[in-house]
Amino acid sequence: xxxxxxxxxxxxxxxxxxxxxxxxxxxxxxxxxxxxxxxxxxxxxxxxxxxxxxxxxxxxxxxxxxxxxxxxxxxxxxxxxxxxxxxxxxxxxxxxxxxxxxxxxxxxxxxxxxxxxxxxxxxxxxxxxxxxxxxxxxxxxxxxxxxxxxxxxxxxxxxxxxxxxxxxxxxxxxxxxxxxxxxxxxxxxxxxxxxxxxxxxxxx
Amino acid sequence: xxxxxxxxxxxxxxxxxxxxxxxxxxxxxxxxxxxxxxxxxxxxxxxxxxxxxxxxxxxxxxxxxxxxxxxxxxxxxxxxxxxxxxxxxxxxxxxxxxxxxxxxxxxxxxxxxxxxxxxxxxxxxxxxxxxxxxxxxxxxxxxxxxxxxxxxxxxxxxxxxxxxxxxxxxxxxxxxxxxxxxxxxxxxxxxxxxxxxxxxxxxx
Amino acid sequence: xxxxxxxxxxxxxxxxxxxxxxxxxxxxxxxxxxxxxxxxxxxxxxxxxxxxxxxxxxxxxxxxxxxxxxxxxxxxxxxxxxxxxxxxxxxxxxxxxxxxxxxxxxxxxxxxxxxxxxxxxxxxxxxxxxxxxxxxxxxxxxxxxxxxxxxxxxxxxxxxxxxxxxxxxxxxxxxxxxxxxxxxxxxxxxxxxxxxxxxxxxxx
Numbered sequence: 001x002x003x004x005x006x007x008x009x010x011x012x013x014x015x016x017x018x019x020x021x022x023x024x025x026x027x028x029x030x031x032x033x034x035x036x037x038x039x040x041x042x043x044x045x046x047x048x049x050x051x052x053x054x055x056x057x058x059x060x061x062x063x064x065x066x067x068x069x070x071x072x073x074x075x076x077x078x079x080x081x082x083x084x085x086x087x088x089x090x091x092x093x094x095x096x097x098x099x100x101x102x103x104x105x106x107x108x109x110x111x112x113x114x115x116x117x118x119x120x121x122x123x124x125x126x127x128x129x130x131x132x133x134x135x136x137x138x139x140x141x142x143x144x145x146x147x148x149x150x151x152x153x154x155x156x157x158x159x160x161x162x163x164x165x166x167x168x169x170x171x172x173x174x175x176x177x178x179x180x181x182x183x184x185x186x187x188x189x190x191x192x193x194x195x196x197x198x199x200x201x202x203x204x
Numbered sequence: 205x206x207x208x209x210x211x212x213x214x215x216x217x218x219x220x221x222x223x224x225x226x227x228x229x230x231x232x233x234x235x236x237x238x239x240x241x242x243x244x245x246x247x248x249x250x251x252x253x254x255x256x257x258x259x260x261x262x263x264x265x266x267x268x269x270x271x272x273x274x275x276x277x278x279x280x281x282x283x284x285x286x287x288x289x290x291x292x293x294x295x296x297x298x299x300x301x302x303x304x305x306x307x308x309x310x311x312x313x314x315x316x317x318x319x320x321x322x323x324x325x326x327x328x329x330x331x332x333x334x335x336x337x338x339x340x341x342x343x344x345x346x347x348x349x350x351x352x353x354x355x356x357x358x359x360x361x362x363x364x365x366x367x368x369x370x371x372x373x374x375x376x377x378x379x380x381x382x383x384x385x386x387x388x389x390x391x392x393x394x395x396x397x398x399x400x401x402x403x404x405x406x407x408x
Numbered sequence: 409x410x411x412x413x414x415x416x417x418x419x420x421x422x423x424x425x426x427x428x429x430x431x432x433x434x435x436x437x438x439x440x441x442x443x444x445x446x447x448x449x450x451x452x453x454x455x456x457x458x459x460x461x462x463x464x465x466x467x468x469x470x471x472x473x474x475x476x477x478x479x480x481x482x483x484x485x486x487x488x489x490x491x492x493x494x495x496x497x498x499x500x501x502x503x504x505x506x507x508x509x510x511x512x513x514x515x516x517x518x519x520x521x522x523x524x525x526x527x528x529x530x531x532x533x534x535x536x537x538x539x540x541x542x543x544x545x546x547x548x549x550x551x552x553x554x555x556x557x558x559x560x561x562x563x564x565x566x567x568x569x570x571x572x573x574x575x576x577x578x579x580x581x582x583x584x585x586x587x588x589x590x591x592x593x594x595x596x597x598x599x600x601x602x603x604x605x606x607x608x609x610x611x612x
Contacts, residue, residue, distance in 0.1 A: 025405075029404045035405055054470065057256075058258045065321065068323065139348060140347060199439065229555070233556075234608065235608050237562060256461075272527065286610075
């Protein structure tokens with residue numbers, strides 16, 4: 001059962017990222033091609049940047065028809081049922097938070113496969129999970145949201161660090177992954193629920 | 205004759221892309237260095253992204269003195285004769301549309317060389333032809349034009365799909381290429397002539 | 409002594425780039441995570457782009473704990489002592505100008521190692537030294553500063569060209585490097601001191 005859980009999280013997370021991209025694009029009144037591209041970039045941008053940085057090419061999504069299918073479907077669904085999907089904000093947020101956890105672990109593992117140090121592995125996990133949203137915001141001409149509010153990347157850093165530490169201590173397996181995904185998930189949910197965010201820094 | 209035709213289209217297309225970048229930069233009152241960079245990015249940005257995604261490195265333009273020469277010349281010409289070039293908007297548009305067709309085929313072929321699937325090859329062709337303009341717009345702090353209006357990327361998708369299908373059916377050669385370039389060219393011209401564009405999508 | 413000088417310049421330059429990124433991020437009132445990311449991107453963005461373009465992967469900073477330490481320290485210092493650091497604008501500017509020179513040479517040498525032509529090597533040096541600032545400005549939603557004013561990239565082009573020419577004539581060694589770094593340094597200082605900048609180009 002656990003492997004199925006991870007596959008399901010992967011698909012739900014990818015779909016949630018794609019829908020969030022598509023809805024953001026629709027708010028900017030892009031045409032269908034633009035909505036599709038932004039959905040893709042949001043869903044695969046972080047993993048693409050990670051792959052390019054370590055040299056894992058052709059980058060993953062070029063060989064991943066499932067992801068392409070899921071993203072296309074999610075983008076089309078967003079275009080057709082945009083106003084309806086808005087009733088499912090909470091559901092989408094939960095899927096997004098699960099995806100955040102899984103993508104952090106995936107990125108971290110690729111860093112380990114390339115023999116990179118602990119901090120870099122955690123950074124690659126965080127990049128994988130969060131830079132799709134950064135590229136989405138850049139393309140939509142906004143200062144990236146995650147630089148400004150909410151504990152988004154921080155939940156990846158914490159979940160990734162715990163995962164890395166556990167692996168170093170010899171713990172491994174799907175249950176560890178699920179535990180770390182849920183850790184990211186709950187940090188994220190608590191942060192949003194209680195409106196926690198890092199203080200903004202400015203030059204006095 | 206046909207190979208010469210393709211070389212000529214390559215040079216004219218590259219020059220048209222570079223001029224369009226340079227003129228856009230001049231509208232933003234950049235300095236000569238900025239104009240040159242935007243001209244380069246517009247002309248080689250799409251091919252660079254494609255090369256980076258598949259791992260075709262060092263990326264093509266680093267080994268392509270002709271392209272570098274053509275782009276530099278086009279950028280300098282735009283800076284010297286900017287107001288004069290504006291009388292040739294239509295000519296530039298036609299060269300641009302030819303380049304769009306050729307670059308789509310070039311990108312698609314690189315995807316095939318890396319053994320990627322049909323949809324991905326067409327996507328790489330479209331990225332090659334259209335993402336230079338996306339990066340240009342991001343650097344000039346605008347939401348990319350092609351996400352908003354006119355059938356630009358769509359003409360690449362159609363032309364690329366026909367080319368891929370023809371190759372799979374055993375058709376090949378320069379005449380096929382020229383036919384597909386002209387297909388992209390005419391879709392683009394008809395779209396602009398009749399102001400066709402995809403409807404904008406927004407959340408109701 | 410000369411090798412120590414180069415190491416010191418590397419560290420001071422990296423720190424100055426990181427501080428300039430952090431201060432720019434703080435002006436936009438980002439949160440600490442955002443400030444850290446912008447500091448990193450400013451300091452390692454140019455080298456990362458260079459590495460990705462030539463295929464030098466995993467990109468350098470993934471294997472460079474010193475750089476990561478220096479950048480993190482610089483970003484934290486900027487967040488803690490932001491208002492105080494402002495008294496050292498001139499010092500930071502001088503470190504920045506030294507870094508500009510060194511990073512130009514580093515990038516140029518990587519181009520030579522990949523057997524690229526003279527113009528491309530100089531371009532890679534310039535990209536290494538100046539594109540961190542371009543990515544910083546894009547993430548902060550501004551038209552990149554170096555496209556608009558001051559002789560920034562031009563000092564890299566001149567310093568890089570002299571270095572390349574000297575290498576071709578058989579001159580080499582740390583004293584050559586130091587001379588070229590100082591050349592970039594002084595061009596930059598004179599340009600800022602006398603408010604020299606390239607004229608802006610616009611379509612009449």
